[in-house]
Amino acid sequence: MRISPDFWVASGNKLGIEENPSLAQLYSSLLGTAVELETQREALAWLEKHIHRLDMSCSDLPVDPQNLNEWMRSSAQFVASQYAEYLQQRKDGGSRRYFSNRAHALYFLKAAAPTKLVDGAWLHGLLKHWRNTKFAGLVRIYIEELGDGNSGKNHVVIYKSLLARYGLDLPAEFDEDFYTQGLIQLTLASNADHFLPEVIGFNLGYEQLPLHLLITAYELNELGIDPYYFTLHVTVDNPDTGHAQRAVQAVLDNLPRLGCAKDFWQRVQVGYQLSNAGLGTQDIIDNFDINVEVTRIFQQKSSAGHNAHSDYCRVAGRHVNDWLSSKENIPEFLIALQKSNWIVRGAPVCKSRFWNLLRGKRAEMFGVFTSYELQVIHDWIRGSDSSDGQSYDESESQRPPAAAINFRTTQRQIATRGNPPHDFDSDTSEKLLLDADLQILVEKLLAATKDGQETMLVEVMSPAHHWTPAGLFATRMFNDMIM
Numbered sequence: 001m002r003i004s005p006d007f008w009v010a011s012g013n014k015l016g017i018e019e020n021p022s023l024a025q026l027y028s029s030l031l032g033t034a035v036e037l038e039t040q041r042e043a044l045a046w047l048e049k050h051i052h053r054l055d056m057s058c059s060d061l062p063v064d065p066q067n068l069n070e071w072m073r074s075s076a077q078f079v080a081s082q083y084a085e086y087l088q089q090r091k092d093g094g095s096r097r098y099f100s101n102r103a104h105a106l107y108f109l110k111a112a113a114p115t116k117l118v119d120g121a122w123l124h125g126l127l128k129h130w131r132n133t134k135f136a137g138l139v140r141i142y143i144e145e146l147g148d149g150n151s152g153k154n155h156v157v158i159y160k161s162l163l164a165r166y167g168l169d170l171p172a173e174f175d176e177d178f179y180t181q182g183l184i185q186l187t188l189a190s191n192a193d194h195f196l197p198e199v200i201g202f203n204l205g206y207e208q209l210p211l212h213l214l215i216t217a218y219e220l221n222e223l224g225i226d227p228y229y230f231t232l233h234v235t236v237d238n239p240d241t242g243h244a245q246r247a248v249q250a251v252l253d254n255l256p257r258l259g260c261a262k263d264f265w266q267r268v269q270v271g272y273q274l275s276n277a278g279l280g281t282q283d284i285i286d287n288f289d290i291n292v293e294v295t296r297i298f299q300q301k302s303s304a305g306h307n308a309h310s311d312y313c314r315v316a317g318r319h320v321n322d323w324l325s326s327k328e329n330i331p332e333f334l335i336a337l338q339k340s341n342w343i344v345r346g347a348p349v350c351k352s353r354f355w356n357l358l359r360g361k362r363a364e365m366f367g368v369f370t371s372y373e374l375q376v377i378h379d380w381i382r383g384s385d386s387s388d389g390q391s392y393d394e395s396e397s398q399r400p401p402a403a404a405i406n407f408r409t410t411q412r413q414i415a416t417r418g419n420p421p422h423d424f425d426s427d428t429s430e431k432l433l434l435d436a437d438l439q440i441l442v443e444k445l446l447a448a449t450k451d452g453q454e455t456m457l458v459e460v461m462s463p464a465h466h467w468t469p470a471g472l473f474a475t476r477m478f479n480d481m482i483m
Protein backbone atom coordinates (compact mmCIF):
# COMPACT_ATOMS: atom_id res chain seq x y z
CA MET A 1 0.00 0.00 0.00
CA ARG A 2 2.91 2.34 -0.51
CA ILE A 3 2.09 5.63 -2.19
CA SER A 4 4.17 6.40 -5.22
CA PRO A 5 5.82 9.82 -5.31
CA ASP A 6 4.41 10.09 -8.86
CA PHE A 7 0.96 10.37 -7.38
CA TRP A 8 1.84 13.46 -5.44
CA VAL A 9 3.25 15.10 -8.53
CA ALA A 10 0.16 14.20 -10.53
CA SER A 11 -2.39 15.22 -7.92
CA GLY A 12 -0.38 18.30 -7.08
CA ASN A 13 -0.57 19.50 -10.65
CA LYS A 14 -4.26 18.71 -10.89
CA LEU A 15 -5.06 20.58 -7.72
CA GLY A 16 -2.60 23.37 -8.30
CA ILE A 17 -0.63 22.45 -5.22
CA GLU A 18 2.95 23.64 -5.32
CA GLU A 19 4.40 21.47 -2.61
CA ASN A 20 3.06 17.98 -2.04
CA PRO A 21 2.60 17.13 1.63
CA SER A 22 3.80 13.85 3.04
CA LEU A 23 1.25 11.45 4.51
CA ALA A 24 2.41 12.52 7.96
CA GLN A 25 1.87 16.21 7.06
CA LEU A 26 -1.56 15.52 5.60
CA TYR A 27 -2.47 13.47 8.69
CA SER A 28 -1.32 16.30 10.91
CA SER A 29 -3.21 18.93 8.85
CA LEU A 30 -6.46 16.95 9.07
CA LEU A 31 -6.03 16.87 12.85
CA GLY A 32 -5.50 20.63 12.94
CA THR A 33 -7.89 23.02 14.61
CA ALA A 34 -9.12 24.49 11.32
CA VAL A 35 -8.90 22.17 8.32
CA GLU A 36 -8.65 24.09 5.06
CA LEU A 37 -10.75 23.10 2.06
CA GLU A 38 -7.62 22.46 0.05
CA THR A 39 -6.40 19.96 2.68
CA GLN A 40 -9.70 18.12 2.45
CA ARG A 41 -9.38 18.01 -1.35
CA GLU A 42 -5.85 16.68 -1.13
CA ALA A 43 -6.94 13.96 1.27
CA LEU A 44 -9.91 13.05 -0.93
CA ALA A 45 -7.69 12.78 -4.02
CA TRP A 46 -5.19 10.67 -2.08
CA LEU A 47 -7.89 8.28 -0.87
CA GLU A 48 -9.43 7.90 -4.32
CA LYS A 49 -6.04 7.02 -5.71
CA HIS A 50 -5.48 4.61 -2.84
CA ILE A 51 -8.83 2.91 -3.51
CA HIS A 52 -7.92 2.35 -7.16
CA ARG A 53 -4.88 0.43 -6.02
CA LEU A 54 -6.70 -1.84 -3.58
CA ASP A 55 -6.54 -5.55 -4.16
CA MET A 56 -10.20 -6.55 -4.04
CA SER A 57 -9.53 -10.23 -4.81
CA CYS A 58 -8.70 -11.15 -1.20
CA SER A 59 -11.96 -10.05 0.45
CA ASP A 60 -13.59 -12.64 2.72
CA LEU A 61 -16.99 -10.95 2.71
CA PRO A 62 -20.03 -12.93 1.53
CA VAL A 63 -21.27 -12.29 -2.00
CA ASP A 64 -24.75 -11.52 -0.69
CA PRO A 65 -24.90 -8.92 2.10
CA GLN A 66 -27.94 -10.71 3.53
CA ASN A 67 -25.48 -13.37 4.72
CA LEU A 68 -23.48 -10.87 6.78
CA ASN A 69 -24.84 -12.00 10.14
CA GLU A 70 -23.84 -15.57 9.45
CA TRP A 71 -20.42 -14.38 8.19
CA MET A 72 -19.91 -12.35 11.38
CA ARG A 73 -20.79 -15.29 13.65
CA SER A 74 -18.56 -17.76 11.83
CA SER A 75 -15.66 -15.23 11.77
CA ALA A 76 -16.07 -14.71 15.54
CA GLN A 77 -16.10 -18.48 16.11
CA PHE A 78 -12.95 -18.89 14.03
CA VAL A 79 -11.18 -16.16 16.03
CA ALA A 80 -12.32 -17.79 19.29
CA SER A 81 -10.94 -21.18 18.20
CA GLN A 82 -7.63 -19.59 17.12
CA TYR A 83 -7.36 -17.83 20.46
CA ALA A 84 -8.10 -21.05 22.36
CA GLU A 85 -5.28 -22.68 20.38
CA TYR A 86 -2.95 -19.81 21.29
CA LEU A 87 -3.84 -20.11 24.99
CA GLN A 88 -3.19 -23.84 24.91
CA GLN A 89 0.22 -23.22 23.31
CA ARG A 90 1.08 -20.79 26.08
CA LYS A 91 -0.18 -23.21 28.71
CA ASP A 92 2.08 -25.86 27.20
CA GLY A 93 5.07 -23.57 27.69
CA GLY A 94 5.14 -21.86 24.31
CA SER A 95 6.73 -18.41 24.16
CA ARG A 96 4.95 -15.13 23.47
CA ARG A 97 3.83 -14.85 19.86
CA TYR A 98 4.11 -11.06 19.52
CA PHE A 99 6.48 -9.38 21.93
CA SER A 100 10.03 -10.62 22.46
CA ASN A 101 10.50 -8.34 25.48
CA ARG A 102 9.06 -5.28 27.18
CA ALA A 103 10.79 -2.83 24.83
CA HIS A 104 9.20 -4.61 21.87
CA ALA A 105 5.72 -4.22 23.36
CA LEU A 106 6.30 -0.54 24.13
CA TYR A 107 7.59 0.02 20.60
CA PHE A 108 4.33 -1.47 19.31
CA LEU A 109 2.24 0.93 21.42
CA LYS A 110 4.27 3.84 20.10
CA ALA A 111 4.24 2.77 16.46
CA ALA A 112 0.50 2.09 16.48
CA ALA A 113 -0.19 5.57 17.87
CA PRO A 114 -0.96 7.33 14.55
CA THR A 115 -3.85 4.90 14.10
CA LYS A 116 -4.99 4.63 17.71
CA LEU A 117 -5.02 8.40 18.27
CA VAL A 118 -7.76 8.82 15.68
CA ASP A 119 -9.80 5.83 16.85
CA GLY A 120 -13.38 6.15 15.68
CA ALA A 121 -12.63 9.10 13.37
CA TRP A 122 -14.16 7.52 10.25
CA LEU A 123 -17.67 7.99 11.65
CA HIS A 124 -17.45 11.68 12.57
CA GLY A 125 -18.83 12.84 9.21
CA LEU A 126 -22.14 11.07 9.91
CA LEU A 127 -22.74 12.89 13.17
CA LYS A 128 -24.45 15.89 11.58
CA HIS A 129 -26.88 13.46 9.88
CA TRP A 130 -27.93 11.88 13.16
CA ARG A 131 -31.63 12.43 12.38
CA ASN A 132 -31.40 9.80 9.66
CA THR A 133 -32.56 6.78 11.64
CA LYS A 134 -30.52 4.48 9.41
CA PHE A 135 -27.41 6.01 11.00
CA ALA A 136 -28.56 5.49 14.59
CA GLY A 137 -26.26 2.53 15.22
CA LEU A 138 -23.27 4.25 13.59
CA VAL A 139 -23.77 7.46 15.56
CA ARG A 140 -24.05 5.38 18.74
CA ILE A 141 -20.73 3.65 17.92
CA TYR A 142 -19.03 7.03 17.43
CA ILE A 143 -20.33 8.37 20.73
CA GLU A 144 -19.17 5.20 22.48
CA GLU A 145 -15.70 5.57 20.90
CA LEU A 146 -15.77 8.99 22.55
CA GLY A 147 -16.70 7.33 25.85
CA ASP A 148 -20.10 9.09 26.01
CA GLY A 149 -18.07 12.16 26.97
CA ASN A 150 -16.43 10.40 29.94
CA SER A 151 -12.66 10.90 29.77
CA GLY A 152 -11.94 7.51 31.28
CA LYS A 153 -13.90 5.76 28.52
CA ASN A 154 -12.84 7.96 25.58
CA HIS A 155 -10.64 5.67 23.48
CA VAL A 156 -8.25 8.42 22.39
CA VAL A 157 -7.86 9.73 25.95
CA ILE A 158 -7.13 6.18 27.11
CA TYR A 159 -4.46 5.77 24.44
CA LYS A 160 -2.91 9.15 25.18
CA SER A 161 -2.73 8.18 28.86
CA LEU A 162 -1.08 4.89 27.90
CA LEU A 163 1.59 6.72 25.87
CA ALA A 164 2.24 9.18 28.70
CA ARG A 165 2.38 6.45 31.33
CA TYR A 166 5.20 4.60 29.55
CA GLY A 167 7.14 7.63 28.30
CA LEU A 168 6.22 7.10 24.67
CA ASP A 169 6.64 10.29 22.69
CA LEU A 170 4.51 10.97 19.66
CA PRO A 171 6.10 9.08 16.80
CA ALA A 172 7.14 11.94 14.53
CA GLU A 173 10.07 9.97 13.19
CA PHE A 174 8.14 7.07 11.72
CA ASP A 175 7.99 6.19 8.04
CA GLU A 176 5.05 7.25 5.94
CA ASP A 177 3.47 3.79 6.06
CA PHE A 178 2.68 4.21 9.75
CA TYR A 179 0.28 7.05 8.88
CA THR A 180 -1.67 5.30 6.10
CA GLN A 181 -4.40 3.76 8.28
CA GLY A 182 -4.91 6.89 10.38
CA LEU A 183 -5.01 9.06 7.27
CA ILE A 184 -7.70 6.85 5.74
CA GLN A 185 -9.79 7.29 8.88
CA LEU A 186 -9.37 11.07 8.92
CA THR A 187 -10.11 11.34 5.21
CA LEU A 188 -13.34 9.37 5.61
CA ALA A 189 -14.21 11.66 8.54
CA SER A 190 -13.89 14.83 6.51
CA ASN A 191 -15.44 13.43 3.29
CA ALA A 192 -18.31 11.27 4.58
CA ASP A 193 -20.80 12.70 2.08
CA HIS A 194 -18.54 11.56 -0.75
CA PHE A 195 -17.65 8.18 0.75
CA LEU A 196 -20.84 7.03 2.54
CA PRO A 197 -20.73 3.34 1.44
CA GLU A 198 -16.98 3.21 2.10
CA VAL A 199 -17.47 4.65 5.61
CA ILE A 200 -20.07 1.95 6.34
CA GLY A 201 -17.82 -0.76 4.90
CA PHE A 202 -14.78 0.53 6.79
CA ASN A 203 -16.80 0.42 9.98
CA LEU A 204 -17.89 -3.15 9.22
CA GLY A 205 -14.27 -4.27 8.97
CA TYR A 206 -12.90 -2.25 11.85
CA GLU A 207 -15.50 -3.28 14.39
CA GLN A 208 -15.06 -7.05 14.02
CA LEU A 209 -13.08 -8.63 16.86
CA PRO A 210 -9.69 -9.69 15.48
CA LEU A 211 -7.36 -12.34 16.92
CA HIS A 212 -4.49 -9.84 17.22
CA LEU A 213 -6.48 -7.76 19.72
CA LEU A 214 -6.89 -10.75 22.05
CA ILE A 215 -3.23 -11.77 21.84
CA THR A 216 -2.01 -8.19 22.24
CA ALA A 217 -4.10 -7.72 25.41
CA TYR A 218 -2.90 -11.04 26.81
CA GLU A 219 0.80 -10.37 26.20
CA LEU A 220 0.73 -6.76 27.38
CA ASN A 221 -0.83 -7.88 30.64
CA GLU A 222 1.78 -10.62 30.94
CA LEU A 223 4.54 -8.02 30.51
CA GLY A 224 3.04 -5.85 33.25
CA ILE A 225 1.81 -3.23 30.77
CA ASP A 226 -1.72 -1.84 31.10
CA PRO A 227 -3.87 -3.73 28.53
CA TYR A 228 -7.07 -1.74 29.19
CA TYR A 229 -7.25 -0.03 25.77
CA PHE A 230 -7.20 -3.47 24.14
CA THR A 231 -9.43 -5.35 26.60
CA LEU A 232 -11.96 -2.53 26.27
CA HIS A 233 -12.21 -3.29 22.55
CA VAL A 234 -12.60 -7.00 23.17
CA THR A 235 -15.78 -6.29 25.14
CA VAL A 236 -17.11 -3.36 23.11
CA ASP A 237 -16.75 -5.05 19.70
CA ASN A 238 -18.56 -8.25 20.70
CA PRO A 239 -20.66 -9.89 17.95
CA ASP A 240 -23.76 -10.27 20.14
CA THR A 241 -24.88 -6.76 20.99
CA GLY A 242 -21.60 -4.86 20.50
CA HIS A 243 -20.11 -2.78 17.72
CA ALA A 244 -19.56 -5.79 15.44
CA GLN A 245 -23.27 -6.55 15.35
CA ARG A 246 -24.24 -2.89 14.97
CA ALA A 247 -21.79 -2.57 12.08
CA VAL A 248 -23.48 -5.43 10.24
CA GLN A 249 -26.92 -3.97 10.93
CA ALA A 250 -25.76 -0.59 9.60
CA VAL A 251 -24.85 -2.18 6.26
CA LEU A 252 -28.24 -3.87 5.99
CA ASP A 253 -30.12 -0.72 7.05
CA ASN A 254 -28.32 1.48 4.52
CA LEU A 255 -28.54 -0.70 1.42
CA PRO A 256 -30.71 1.30 -1.03
CA ARG A 257 -34.34 0.20 -1.21
CA LEU A 258 -35.46 2.40 -4.09
CA GLY A 259 -32.82 1.34 -6.59
CA CYS A 260 -30.08 -1.16 -7.26
CA ALA A 261 -28.15 -1.98 -4.08
CA LYS A 262 -25.38 -3.77 -5.96
CA ASP A 263 -23.18 -0.70 -6.57
CA PHE A 264 -23.61 0.43 -2.98
CA TRP A 265 -22.65 -3.04 -1.70
CA GLN A 266 -19.57 -3.06 -3.94
CA ARG A 267 -18.44 0.22 -2.45
CA VAL A 268 -19.11 -1.11 1.07
CA GLN A 269 -16.68 -3.90 0.18
CA VAL A 270 -14.10 -1.30 -0.85
CA GLY A 271 -14.50 0.36 2.55
CA TYR A 272 -14.07 -3.03 4.21
CA GLN A 273 -10.75 -3.49 2.38
CA LEU A 274 -9.67 -0.01 3.49
CA SER A 275 -10.00 -1.11 7.10
CA ASN A 276 -7.14 -3.53 6.47
CA ALA A 277 -4.96 -1.09 4.52
CA GLY A 278 -1.64 0.24 5.72
CA LEU A 279 0.45 -1.42 8.38
CA GLY A 280 -1.40 -3.94 10.53
CA THR A 281 -0.54 -5.19 14.02
CA GLN A 282 1.71 -7.98 12.72
CA ASP A 283 3.53 -5.58 10.34
CA ILE A 284 4.32 -3.20 13.19
CA ILE A 285 5.47 -6.04 15.43
CA ASP A 286 7.70 -7.43 12.66
CA ASN A 287 9.16 -3.98 12.08
CA PHE A 288 10.87 -3.94 15.47
CA ASP A 289 14.62 -4.55 15.45
CA ILE A 290 16.20 -3.69 18.77
CA ASN A 291 19.61 -2.94 17.19
CA VAL A 292 18.00 -0.47 14.82
CA GLU A 293 15.98 1.08 17.65
CA VAL A 294 19.01 1.52 19.94
CA THR A 295 20.97 3.09 17.08
CA ARG A 296 18.07 5.43 16.32
CA ILE A 297 17.84 6.48 19.98
CA PHE A 298 21.57 7.25 20.21
CA GLN A 299 21.47 9.10 16.88
CA GLN A 300 18.58 11.21 18.13
CA LYS A 301 20.55 12.12 21.27
CA SER A 302 23.80 12.81 19.44
CA SER A 303 22.91 16.33 18.30
CA ALA A 304 22.21 17.40 21.89
CA GLY A 305 25.10 15.44 23.35
CA HIS A 306 27.98 16.12 21.00
CA ASN A 307 29.14 19.21 22.90
CA ALA A 308 27.94 18.22 26.35
CA HIS A 309 30.86 15.98 27.39
CA SER A 310 34.13 16.95 29.04
CA ASP A 311 37.51 16.49 27.41
CA TYR A 312 38.35 13.50 29.61
CA CYS A 313 35.32 11.55 28.35
CA ARG A 314 36.87 9.15 25.89
CA VAL A 315 35.85 5.80 24.42
CA ALA A 316 38.40 3.74 22.48
CA GLY A 317 40.79 6.70 22.63
CA ARG A 318 38.35 9.10 20.97
CA HIS A 319 36.51 12.00 22.61
CA VAL A 320 32.82 11.26 23.19
CA ASN A 321 31.99 14.69 21.72
CA ASP A 322 33.76 13.56 18.55
CA TRP A 323 31.89 10.24 18.44
CA LEU A 324 28.61 12.14 18.73
CA SER A 325 29.49 14.80 16.14
CA SER A 326 27.81 12.81 13.38
CA LYS A 327 24.91 10.34 13.31
CA GLU A 328 26.96 8.16 10.98
CA ASN A 329 29.42 7.48 13.83
CA ILE A 330 26.80 5.91 16.09
CA PRO A 331 26.90 2.25 14.92
CA GLU A 332 30.70 2.28 15.34
CA PHE A 333 30.38 4.10 18.69
CA LEU A 334 28.06 1.38 20.01
CA ILE A 335 30.60 -1.26 19.01
CA ALA A 336 33.39 0.75 20.69
CA LEU A 337 31.35 0.98 23.91
CA GLN A 338 31.11 -2.81 23.93
CA LYS A 339 34.76 -3.44 23.07
CA SER A 340 35.90 -1.17 25.87
CA ASN A 341 33.51 -2.88 28.34
CA TRP A 342 31.43 0.24 28.91
CA ILE A 343 28.58 -1.99 27.80
CA VAL A 344 28.52 -5.73 28.52
CA ARG A 345 25.88 -7.38 26.38
CA GLY A 346 24.16 -10.55 27.58
CA ALA A 347 24.73 -9.72 31.25
CA PRO A 348 22.72 -7.94 33.96
CA VAL A 349 22.74 -4.19 33.28
CA CYS A 350 24.59 -3.45 36.54
CA LYS A 351 27.69 -5.01 34.93
CA SER A 352 27.76 -2.21 32.35
CA ARG A 353 29.52 0.98 33.43
CA PHE A 354 27.47 2.88 30.84
CA TRP A 355 24.20 1.77 32.47
CA ASN A 356 25.47 2.96 35.85
CA LEU A 357 25.94 6.41 34.32
CA LEU A 358 22.24 6.37 33.45
CA ARG A 359 20.77 4.81 36.56
CA GLY A 360 23.44 4.29 39.23
CA LYS A 361 23.65 6.01 42.63
CA ARG A 362 25.64 8.90 41.15
CA ALA A 363 24.23 8.67 37.67
CA GLU A 364 25.89 11.48 35.75
CA MET A 365 23.60 10.99 32.76
CA PHE A 366 20.36 10.74 34.75
CA GLY A 367 17.40 12.13 32.79
CA VAL A 368 19.07 12.00 29.38
CA PHE A 369 16.89 9.11 28.19
CA THR A 370 13.12 8.71 28.50
CA SER A 371 11.68 5.67 30.25
CA TYR A 372 10.96 4.06 26.88
CA GLU A 373 14.52 4.67 25.70
CA LEU A 374 15.90 3.25 28.94
CA GLN A 375 13.80 0.12 28.45
CA VAL A 376 15.14 -0.34 24.92
CA ILE A 377 18.76 0.10 26.06
CA HIS A 378 18.11 -2.19 29.04
CA ASP A 379 16.66 -4.97 26.87
CA TRP A 380 19.35 -4.53 24.22
CA ILE A 381 22.09 -4.95 26.84
CA ARG A 382 20.45 -8.00 28.43
CA GLY A 383 19.86 -9.70 25.09
CA SER A 384 17.86 -12.94 25.18
CA ASP A 385 17.45 -12.68 28.98
CA SER A 386 15.12 -9.73 28.34
CA SER A 387 12.43 -12.21 27.26
CA ASP A 388 11.52 -12.42 30.97
CA GLY A 389 9.86 -9.01 30.52
CA GLN A 390 11.79 -7.29 33.28
CA SER A 391 11.23 -3.56 33.50
CA TYR A 392 14.39 -1.41 33.62
CA ASP A 393 13.50 -0.08 37.07
CA GLU A 394 12.70 -3.56 38.41
CA SER A 395 16.25 -4.63 37.63
CA GLU A 396 17.48 -1.89 39.98
CA SER A 397 15.10 -2.68 42.83
CA GLN A 398 15.73 -6.43 42.53
CA ARG A 399 11.99 -7.02 42.31
CA PRO A 400 10.83 -10.17 40.48
CA PRO A 401 10.38 -9.66 36.73
CA ALA A 402 7.12 -8.27 35.39
CA ALA A 403 6.31 -11.56 33.68
CA ALA A 404 5.91 -13.11 37.12
CA ILE A 405 3.47 -10.42 38.26
CA ASN A 406 1.19 -9.34 35.45
CA PHE A 407 -0.55 -5.98 35.22
CA ARG A 408 -3.96 -7.06 36.49
CA THR A 409 -2.48 -8.93 39.46
CA THR A 410 -0.50 -5.85 40.39
CA GLN A 411 -3.62 -3.69 40.21
CA ARG A 412 -5.53 -6.11 42.44
CA GLN A 413 -2.69 -6.09 44.97
CA ILE A 414 -2.74 -2.29 45.07
CA ALA A 415 -6.52 -2.33 45.59
CA THR A 416 -6.34 -4.74 48.53
CA ARG A 417 -3.79 -2.47 50.21
CA GLY A 418 -6.51 0.17 50.47
CA ASN A 419 -5.14 2.30 47.64
CA PRO A 420 -7.44 1.47 44.73
CA PRO A 421 -6.50 2.41 41.17
CA HIS A 422 -8.20 5.44 39.70
CA ASP A 423 -11.88 4.79 39.08
CA PHE A 424 -12.41 6.05 35.57
CA ASP A 425 -16.10 5.15 35.67
CA SER A 426 -16.86 7.86 38.15
CA ASP A 427 -14.51 10.38 36.58
CA THR A 428 -16.48 13.52 35.88
CA SER A 429 -13.64 15.83 36.79
CA GLU A 430 -13.53 17.50 33.36
CA LYS A 431 -16.81 19.21 34.30
CA LEU A 432 -14.80 21.18 36.84
CA LEU A 433 -11.63 21.68 34.84
CA LEU A 434 -10.23 25.12 34.28
CA ASP A 435 -9.86 25.15 30.52
CA ALA A 436 -9.89 28.09 28.12
CA ASP A 437 -11.57 26.17 25.29
CA LEU A 438 -14.26 24.85 27.61
CA GLN A 439 -15.06 28.39 28.76
CA ILE A 440 -15.14 29.65 25.16
CA LEU A 441 -17.41 26.79 24.09
CA VAL A 442 -19.86 27.41 26.93
CA GLU A 443 -19.99 31.14 26.11
CA LYS A 444 -20.56 30.44 22.41
CA LEU A 445 -23.26 27.85 23.13
CA LEU A 446 -25.12 30.30 25.37
CA ALA A 447 -25.10 32.91 22.62
CA ALA A 448 -26.03 30.57 19.75
CA THR A 449 -29.36 29.54 18.25
CA LYS A 450 -30.47 25.92 18.60
CA ASP A 451 -29.16 25.04 15.13
CA GLY A 452 -25.96 26.92 15.84
CA GLN A 453 -25.47 24.96 19.06
CA GLU A 454 -25.86 21.67 17.25
CA THR A 455 -23.34 22.65 14.57
CA MET A 456 -20.90 23.70 17.26
CA LEU A 457 -21.25 20.45 19.20
CA VAL A 458 -20.65 18.36 16.08
CA GLU A 459 -17.57 20.44 15.23
CA VAL A 460 -16.08 20.07 18.72
CA MET A 461 -16.71 16.30 18.59
CA SER A 462 -14.28 16.02 15.66
CA PRO A 463 -11.14 13.84 15.89
CA ALA A 464 -9.12 17.01 16.54
CA HIS A 465 -11.10 18.06 19.61
CA HIS A 466 -13.27 15.30 21.09
CA TRP A 467 -10.64 14.14 23.61
CA THR A 468 -10.22 17.62 25.14
CA PRO A 469 -12.32 18.92 28.07
CA ALA A 470 -14.40 20.95 25.58
CA GLY A 471 -14.82 17.90 23.31
CA LEU A 472 -15.91 15.69 26.19
CA PHE A 473 -18.37 18.35 27.35
CA ALA A 474 -19.75 18.65 23.81
CA THR A 475 -20.12 14.86 23.59
CA ARG A 476 -22.15 14.74 26.79
CA MET A 477 -24.38 17.58 25.57
CA PHE A 478 -24.84 15.98 22.16
CA ASN A 479 -25.64 12.63 23.76
CA ASP A 480 -28.33 14.26 25.93
CA MET A 481 -29.71 16.09 22.90
CA ILE A 482 -30.30 12.99 20.77
CA MET A 483 -31.55 10.69 23.55
Ligand SMILES: [Fe+2]
Nearest residue numbers: 119120145155
Ligand atom coordinates in the same frame (compact mmCIF):
# COMPACT_ATOMS: atom_id res chain seq x y z
FE1 LIG B 1 -12.07 2.27 19.73
